[in-house]
Amino acid sequence: MQQAQVSSTLVNGVDVDKLYGTIDTVKRAPVVATFRFRANNTWMGGGHNRTTIQNFYGTQQDHQRPEPFTLDADEPPVLLGEDHGPNPVEYVLTALAACVTTSIVYHAAARGITINAMESRLEGDLDLQGFLGIRDDVPRGYKQIRMFVKIDADAPPEKLEELVKLGPTYSPVYDTITRAVPVSVQLDK
């Protein structure tokens, strides 16, 4: 990242001094940047299941929130569920929206660029013939995802395109979706 040219330590709600402190620490000891995130899921019946998120490993120690976050997933009635929550592929859009947004906000802060407001809308195309096992040549997952970002920042209009590009350039979730990431699923005996 480029050095911020700001007097205040807080830009876009991000503590830039701490951000550069983190970067310096990681440069000295890269092991600090090794993170392991975790989730637990319980099947509730039909298309309904519940994920809890509470602890993770990073900066060479375990971190535990006082209470877990609880996230319900289900399918809508047209997909034989009862709408107890968003469905799994809607959670993918949520992850992407959140990550691209945060990546823009943090990297803009590091550059001293103030963002006043940001909103986005996303859409993803999926052909259920894959999931249903009707056609093996149809991918099970998203064929394509599009994200449209509205941004109000203290930057000239021609710089806004550059600002939005910080998202795909740095976002871990954008990278996870656009790159083929290895996933193992195995029986826990």
Next chain:
Amino acid sequence: MQQAQVSSTLVNGVDVDKLYGTIDTVKRAPVVATFRFRANNTWMGGGHNRTTIQNFYGTQQDHQRPEPFTLDADEPPVLLGEDHGPNPVEYVLTALAACVTTSIVYHAAARGITINAMESRLEGDLDLQGFLGIRDDVPRGYKQIRMFVKIDADAPPEKLEELVKLGPTYSPVYDTITRAVPVSVQLDK
């Protein structure tokens, strides 16, 4: 899918008659299987943003829930946030857990296999040197994700491995993560 050998229409909480009805409908008119899922996101400040999920397109019509689902994302303090919600990469694990679980449940139901209980735990490895822009040769996203599934089903122990494999075989989110899916992020003018 193979035809279910069951007398009841409900297996694992999934209406198998409706499931086979859907498959028959899609076989006759594949356009019915074309879905478009949607999400909207608003930046709240710092690492905190909020996604709402309400409508989607599928079976040749728009579907709208009466109220939107609201999902907050944030970073933990060690990543300069305030823990208003899980972070974006934790949402990826949530999407994967939910999707693999539902894929096993639905495809087991189609085969007439009763599942009594299912739980899973997931972990994903990430090196923040990528996100921080310290090293360009380090991927921004997950290096690897592992999911461990505990399953109690009316099937002999040697069949449980097969049952778990239904997840990676059919799950749209597993496919989205393990395949390189195109994502466009653009300025919404």
